[in-house]
Amino acid sequence: MNKIAHIIGSLERGGAERFVVDLCNELAENEQNEVYLVSLFDNHPDTTFVTEISTKVNYVSFDKTPGFSLRVLLELSSWLVAQDIQVVHTHLNALEYLMLYRLKKKNTRFFHTIHSTAEAECPGFFLKSFRKNLYKRNLITPIVVSNDGSESFRKYYGLDNDLVIENGRPFLTKTEEYPKLVSKYKEDQDAFLLIHVGRIIKVKNQQLLIEAVQKFNRREAQKCRLLIIGEVRDELLYQKLLALVADDQYIEFLGGKENIVDYLSIADFFCLSSFYEGMPISLIEALSVGCISICTAVGGIQNMINHKDTGFLSQDNSVDSYYRAIKEAVFSQDKSRIRENSKNAFRSKYHIGAAEKKHSLAYKLA
Known part of the structure; x- marks a missing residue:
């Protein structure tokens, strides 16, 4: 033994x-x-x-x-x-x-x-x-x-x-909450649905993500809706992010969730805007269901995502660069191929x- x-x-x-x-x-x-x-x-x-x-x-x-x-x-x-x-x-x-x-x-x-x-x-x-x-x-x-x-x-x-x-x-299994989320966030919705999964802490850099989504929505006719999932670990940062979002109808904080797979399964894209990541479990989960990733090119993410093959990477950690990565992803003509590549990467490596x-x-x- x-x-x-x-x-x-x-x-x-x-x-x-x-x-x-x-x-x-x-x-x-x-x-x-x-x-x-x-x-x-x-x-x-x-x-x-x-x-x-x-x-x-x-x-x-x-x-x-x-x-x-x-x-x-x-x-x-x-x-x-x-x-x-x-x-x-x-x-x-x-x-x-x-x-x-x-x-x-x-x-x-x-x-x-x-x-x-x-x-x-x-x-x-x-x-x-x-x-x-x-x-x-x-x-x-x-x-x-x-x-x-x-x-x-x-x-x-x-x-x-x-x-x-x-x-x-x-492999992740959807829960009984999945149909409810489809009804709430996907039916009769024209906006692209973006999901972020990460605790509210400085290294996750949610401010960059929020500002990039807001910039996209100011400039583009078809909007992005962003759902931020994660427990609050830095209350001061959270209050700052809430003030940044203010009354923005396209951005919502959901707190911690156990049924992450349901959200990833309904999302058009998964977003990570971190300053650093080792090998994020949330990104592995996104790959497993074929949710296309939009990430900053930091830490182990660079080893996991090939740009325009298994997801999209921003050139740097600026708001403009991440905005351009979002735009490239949502208007890509190869989304079906990237989804399949993501699931294949999960099966073989993660x-x-x-x-x-x-x-x-x-x-x-x-």
Whole structure:
């Protein structure tokens, strides 16, 4: 039996957290694997992905509170020793909680996934030095989610021993809400329907998207309707965006939604205007249903989208450039081809099954 533990801070609704749940679920489909999903924090069912964990996955939580916790460090170390885990895989800020266990266990294989840029994930001289020592001595294998992430890792740490394994998602199933959304947003509507999925935080750069859509609607006869889906994480930014939108009838904030697939399935286009992305789960979901993407050419997005082949990329992060990308997309004559190319890219590269196979190969599991 292969005993595998994935450790993450929490299962709040974010891309890395979404991927960890999906990967654990997929790994657990192999009867030779005994999979544990370890969350340092507790997770409320209404605001996290905890209810989406497969019954085949063993879920463990350590009731951590904000800030470093010596109690959790000791309890996690003791738990790992007792379980005799063969593969330990950490994500985001969970790596430091392996300090004691890594010193004790010599036959366990250790991995850590960097979901953003190496610098953004691990700022500060002390943590950088600590992690670099672990990576350099091959005590922990670093995994990155895109070629752009690999470049970031190699530049930041001065090492070249990272593995590139792309994120993935399973095929998505529409819910009973889908017909209602079709009726509300598609029937008797002449505007192009744009969907943005992302938490309201600075890095997602929703201001650029809003201003570009407003510019499009000022200049073009056929309008764009923009639905912004995502939980508010920065209240001051949210108030600023609300003021920018004001009484604009074509832009609506919907808050967090669980049935993202329904919105992507009715949308004409999916929009990401971020300053940076590792390998966005929301973009993978858009590809899976053939929703044409319009994105800024940043981070791992550049490795996922080929301009006018699997989506559209703005030349830079200016409002004018993103406006021109929207215009090029909505008036494209090749939309049917791009939709099919998007779905084919998902099947071949970004299905969770492909990610599971690559992780199992890295773990060297039978």
